Amino acid sequence: MFIVVLSLIELEINMIRDITIGQYYQTESVIHKLDSRVKIIATLVYIISLFCFNNFSGYILAALFFLCIVKLSKVPFKFIVKGLKPIMFMLIFTAALNLLWTPGEHILFEAGVIVITLEGIKKMAFMALRLIFLIIGSSLMTLTTTPNQLTDAIEHLLRLLNYIKVPVHEVAMMMSIALRFIPILIEETDKIMKAQLARGADFESGNIIHRIKSMIPILIPLFVSAARRANDLALAMDSRCYHGGRGRTKMKPLKYKSCDFIAYFILLCYIVLLIIIRKFVPF
Amino acid sequence: MSIIMQLENVSYIYGIGSGHEKQALKNINLKINAGEFIGLVGHTGSGKSTLAQLLNGLEHATTGEIYYDGRNIYDKDYDMKSLRGNVGLVFQYPEHQLFEATVEEDVQFGPRNLGLPLLEVELRSYNALKMVGISDDLIDVSPFVLSGGQKRRVAIAGVLAMQPKLLVLDEPMAGLDPTGREEILNILRNLRDKQKITIILISHSMEDIAEYADRVIVMNKGEVVLEGEPKKIFQFEEELEKIGLGVPQSTKVIHRLRKMGADIPYSCITAEESAGAIYKWLQRV
Structure with missing residues (x-):
């Protein structure tokens, strides 16, 4: 047990150095100035929205929304992508599992236990997209807060x-x-x-x-x-x-400003678009 | 006098390729003679500690060469472990590196790493503990119950037990009371006089440097700006103050008196020498 803990600590020390989550990227931008509550709520809504989409146009919306925010945040894109490195293995593993073992009607390829179906490909793509957006979405939050x-x-x-x-x-x-x-x-x-x-x-x-x-x-x-x-x-x-905590005041009390309300409004628009796409866009 | 260590055009840059590169050392050329007591001074961030870590190979110079005993330490077949045995490095607050269950075992860590026979290890560590004045009744206790000054001395013994030829100490007196400082300085003087160990002392205290060092090296922003005997260096009071250093208080008094026209030589730098010279001058006038 002790040995496991020791090697975990060693691993941890190496990992902390190159993990992006928890690394603040200092710059001046609208996103940096937003109230941190807005950013947390928006990130949560965004992550939930990823699991609500059931078609590809939804993910196009998610990608566009994300790219706009990245642009506004002035964080270089490579910093955001760096956050994906530690989960690369998990990503490939889940994608492969989904691809190879999803039962379905449209069989494209069959060899022994391996069956690749159209449903499998679709599920794999959704799964990978969800994971990728989930990680880069939350690392954008920690990069700007x-x-x-x-x-x-x-x-x-x-x-x-x-x-x-x-x-x-x-x-x-x-x-x-x-x-x-x-x-x-x-x-x-x-x-x-x-x-x-x-x-x-x-x-x-x-x-x-x-x-x-x-x-x-x-x-x-x-x-x-x-x-x-x-x-x-x-x-x-x-x-x-x-x-x-009782009776303790803050040096920098959290206070909503006008740009925070605008951000909430944009988030609301995103949710409305999400519902429209889910209900009315077929693919 | 033979040269024990030589640095040729040594530069060191931190964080290459990370976007925030910082040049810590610029074109350092130094010769360290065997048996010398060198005082290395400089403001915080002037590169003293980096230089210390280059000397025993903990950091690798970005450019330039370092020779120990005439051999280039960056040669492929150079034995770094033997270098670390020959060049002892005592870090700031060395007591923070103590870890063993007893004082004796902790001091033995260094010589055991050198792969010496058990008897030699025991002999060396016992001698090292004697050198720093740790009494026999403290040898078998846990290092964590000792006082601050005692811990510091045990940690220094841990480096001495490797029997280095060159000892580099990074502010070994920081945070100690006057008695503790005195003890450490006396140990260093003994090491140099009796064991003939070459010593490089990094310190902020100009008084200590004046009293103990044969040669002073002044660093500023990664460069060696002044180098020479203490009495020569301390003539540059203005230059030293400009880079955030100073001269010993007694030297300050003498400089003041000289400005007023007193005929006192520059050569007295310790408090005692200065007091004698001022006394002599007062008798004359």
Whole structure:
């Protein structure tokens, strides 16, 4: 079990470096300026809409809508596509499954257990399109919204849960602290790794057991330093009289501006178009 | 005097190909003589730490060559592990790298990585602990229960146990109280005088540099801007202040007095020398 955790951490450290979700792209644009609640709701609606379409014209609408927003956001297209890299394997795998094992009437190709049907191709295309738009849609949100804005918005949108005794503020605070600490811990790992390399440590050669063992001189100092930082932070928060969410005001309160209402209106138009296409366009 | 390490036209650029490239070092040419005590000073971000990491091969220079003991460390068949044994690097806050269950085991980590026989490992680590003044009763305790100064000394012992010929220390006194600082500086002086280890000390304290270093290297924005004996370097008070550094406080006093017409030589740089010179001058006038 311990070994699995260790290798997962190693994998995690490598993955955080090239995953796009959670990476903010700094620039000035209308999309960046939108209220983060609008962006979260719009992203949710967009993702739900992807699963409502049952024909290709729907996906053309989704693609056009998405491209317009990308254009407005001024985020280079290659940054958005980068988000697809980590799920490439999953994408190909689900596409292949759908293609090969969908039963249907119009059989195009048959060899043993493999049956390719017209329905299968259609299902595969839908599945792949849904996954792709889902990932790039949500990475567009995280590229144009800072993690702090996101947690703020989530806290605001979920505030009704307070009535059923869910500590929404505390959870949001924990989330933003965790996000804030990711780059710090990566930097710390890098530092400790170098310090141990300077003492002749070797992380690259040897079999898997040996390599996992060689992680210990990194992990123990890392855990110690994470605990130390957490302690310092708790003390600092305490000494500034942090007492949880009750009665706490915001430095940047979330407030809808006129452009946010326009964005909601555009979103409404999108939903109307979606219903029209679903009801009246046959293919 | 033989040259232990030599840098030729070394440049280092961070983050090549990421879009935010940053030149950390520009055309560094340096010769480090065996047995020298060098003070490396510079403002935050001047490239001191990067330079330190190049010396034991943790970072690879973008361009330029580095020679240790006359051999190019970028040769394909060069043994990096032996380089890391010969060039010890003590990072900032080295106590953050402690991880073993006991002080002794932690100090043994370095020599064990060098593949030495057990007896040699034990001997080296015991000697290293003695060098930094860790008493026998602390050898078998957990490093995490020690005081800040003790942890720091144990961590330094962890590097010393590899018996480096050249020791690079990145602000080893940061965050210690005066007693702790004194202890570390005395250890360094002993290492140089008794063990004949070449030392490169990165520090912000000009007082310490004045007292201990034979030669000062001043860096600014990735370049070596001044280089020479402390008493020569500290004449450039204005230049040093321009790049965010200064001179020892006692040197400042002497410069002030000289401006007023006092006849005191530039050559006194430590507090004691300065006090003596001022006393002599006062007796004369």
